[in-house]
Amino acid sequence: MANDQWSTGTVLVLGATGKTGRRVVEGLERAGRKVRLGSRGAEPAFDWEKPEGWAAVLEGIAAIYVAYQPDLSVPGAVEAVGAFFHQAKQAGVTKIVLLSGRGEPEAEEAEQVLQATELDWTILRCSWFFQNFSESFFLDPILAGEIVLPDTLAPEPFVDADDIAEIAVAAFADPRHSHQLYDITGSQALTFAEAVAAIASAIGRPIAYKSVSLEAYRTDLNEQGVPAEVVELVIYLFATVLDGRNEPVADGVERALGRSPRRFADYVARTAATGIWGGNHA
Template sequence: MTANTFDAPILVLGGTGKTGRRVVRHLTAANRSVRVGSRTGEPPFEWTDERTWDGVLAGVESVYLVYYPDLAAPGAVDTVRAFTARAVAAGVRRLVLLSGRGEPAAQLSEEVVRNSGVAWTILRASWFNQNFSEDFLADFVTDGAVLLPAGEVAEPFVDAEDIAEIAAEALTGDRHAGQLYELTGPRLLTFAEATAEIARAAGRPIHYESMPPEGYAAEMARYDVPAELVGVLVDLFGQVLDGRNAYLTDGVRRALGREPRDFAEYAREAAATGVWAAPAPVDAS
């Protein structure tokens, strides 16, 4: 590939997050000009401040649309609608939306993007593998107990690397235009089984513990999860962790022509970074 860089930048909202930073890496490797949409970006971007929207959209060709804290959050669809209209008016020609599997509220935002009048791709993803290592759950794992209000429901965990690879392709070409990909990993795992995979990879005891939503909210607060996120997650888990997503799809295979990454591979690679190492003992002297 030549050293030329395409002129029109690609805006990656949530560009420092689990999928976003991987999308940025793929685009940068492909020699594309990238604009990271975040509070610390240049220019800065915040969903809650419309005054920041025009700056990040200026001259942009494609947008990776990731809404924080979640498309199921109150007011999300109205905000996505307003931003989408602003993006189209600014000349954006392609939108790639990260959506949530089994979330009726998220599908309202999907409809906004589908009806935007520009090329679109929707990535409707399952629970990310990386939630265990790059989010507040990493602290639970390190402490030796994965706490969730999930019971024994099975989930087809999907890898953020697979999502990012599809997103980067969709942002830079037309092959994925007009496609809705429902993205899962290659097998179903309960949260207890996923935790056991993590424990094997980390080489230390880590167990899964199901708990009621109100107890889970208290635990998240204890781990300093932002209050606005706690409420959204408790409501969301109450919806999607009921078995509705307990089946596999061929979305990754259709998009990339290969099988999705397996949870065990993810767990081995994450463990090798030391992210789940046991906390150092407290010196009581």
């Protein structure tokens, strides 16, 4: 496959039903690109744990958006993405856009594995998403009216998944994004309590915010019946990524798109209007 085909050929989007993947698919389709969905429910199916099925998914693919599930920090993730990059290169893929995690040592290892290949690459090293409050993690606690989190969490410059997807789509079209590592954050660092308070204000009802020790939080997750491997992942991320190392705001959105990042306040207003967080029905 010619080296320039990554900007016009079919794009495989891994994690196509996830927070960023779904948006990347939509953006590519708006741009008129052919897209193949990469997920366990797609045909052909993609599963990180079934490499024997990768060849069928890679056939005829020019470029790939790689979002590893559940997270690049889990055991075996770096080895899996390395094997996948190798197989993608053998299949004729010439471009990879990798979703990476800011402040995660294992994610940086995965970045280095990609950079060591002969593939054209763009790396999106991202802070926590705005959408964690509305599309996963914190949605149920918000609806229940109380969020309990460890008291160790530092402020985080949350970023809009729409910004991440917009950069990814641009990276598949414009060679100026080639071999670029974008450190992607929002425009300001917020504490989790501040973020929850902003949501409570927008929906017109209180959301209690309770801080507990990291060990008490682990116990709470276990008592809720959260799978052990998920508990360990969450505790690891909270203790590592949210220890303050990621608090500084970065310029990745501005470098990539020539504009400021989307604002958390605008996300809250937009999301509250959808009704997904409920509201004050008194």
